[in-house]
Amino acid sequence: MSLRQLPEIRAFQRTDALAFEPPSQIAADFNASITAAATDADTSISIYGQIGIDPGTSVDNTERRISNALRAIGKQDITVNLNSPGGNFFSGLAIYNLLRAHPAKVTVNVLGMAGSAASIIAMAGDEILMASGSFIMVHNASAMVIGNKYDTNDATELLSEIDAAMAEVYAARAGVEKKVAAGWMDRRRGDGTMFGASSAIESGLADGRLNADAVKVSAEATKSVPRERVLENALMTAANMSPQEAKALIAEIKSGTREAVGPVTRDADDIRTAIEQLRSTIRS
Template structure:
């Protein structure tokens, strides 16, 4: 019994948290020695889910003539539903179901000499007239389901898909044509894709048979790790910024592209936060200085008023006859001395010393030096 050729292989790069899946062969089919289905979606999707657990970016390189619709639909949906970054590549030819699997990627790359072929589903029909008619109706629904992948990629209607791509023809597109239509995001330069020279002359059935017999070089070993960074997980601050543990190898830790972007975004956010904080600090300092200046002006004005009042009080006290006022005398000291002086002056006769007293020109100043209230004059008859 012959062993069926594998139609895909998975190569993991644990250091970069990436994986590459090579779909190089017909999708689905029958092992005519055992009559068992081969190249099924169930095994692919199971291994694809395992890859998703460890890889942040998954590269899917396709060189396939297509194959079974239902197997291919399951593969397309598994890839399309992935939350990881998916990059698909047309490594030679993506025809029929393989073309639709190609459209499951977030980014689609192709070589300059890659070929893309899209057409309707095909099948064998048997049974009576009514049974065949029912199978034809099912084929129409299958085509509509397949067309949704083209609708999503190109942003066109189901009617446009039916007119230009599922029009019961084998629609071949060169890389330039496919890129112009919007199928490709990036064209790979220099390298050459593996494309059989007579591929466009073959019928789909013959194309699948040819690919099934071909031997492709599919990498089966992990890419070499050249990381020479420090010990694993030795960057706690970086881990805190990323919110995730760094990927590691036996030689050290590393960050992938998404983590690099996260760091750049964090640095930009921190720079903006620092700039905002500095602006707020400068404004707060300006407001504080303005408040200090305002308060100092109020204090200076109050001091000026106090000094003027003290000077006026000192002038009044000097005019009243208060002598020997100390240079550092306070307002209270001067007021006390002035009050005492006024009391003394009010005891002396003469209108010049008491407010409201009648003017006496004859005696003015004559007895100023006599204190008639003294006890020695109390016995003098008036």
């Protein structure tokens, strides 16, 4: 078990009505080129990119891969090298629970960003170290909801439960009251708080800094996934569309040719605008 007294968070019932993705600002700030300068293949786990199956690159950052890696490592101290904007909350929560249950010391190195669902993973570290210029981002759970009024009501209830679970984890790790952690998440109408290395350490969300030579920037790193790809993946998952149908719908929305939507400007590149248009379009 964790060397710290961290809470185990119960599993939530997965639902096809919710499609999780990093908030647009976090995705825009994410730098995928940041990785660990060196790793010990026998005792290290790397989590780079979106949590879950990355919709653009198909990189596997699921609980299944992490579970297999932990099983291969065995009862040894491990290092988790983390640079992720977040993604699927359910996978992030499952990975947190797996790392929390590891019988030896878990060190989490935040190399660039631990945003959204990835911040929950980071909290499982017995020791959390942050590189210069790295961030931990905490906020209210956000997801694209596809369905009728009953689905949206259920989604609202589930997202509230998820927020409470996340606040419990942050509070336990930082040694603060749950309402303090919830306040971090509630800032800016739920967009949350971005903690740099200094503020994260001061707040109790991290323990120390990484040496500068522990991090490298790779020129060959995969570029950030275009938001269109994220939306296409969500439509294929939650609305049971084919890849061709999803691509066609996104193209129609961007071009303004779909009558139910109306003209769309470049501001529609913002994922929130696109989501609102998708909600009104999917059933038309």
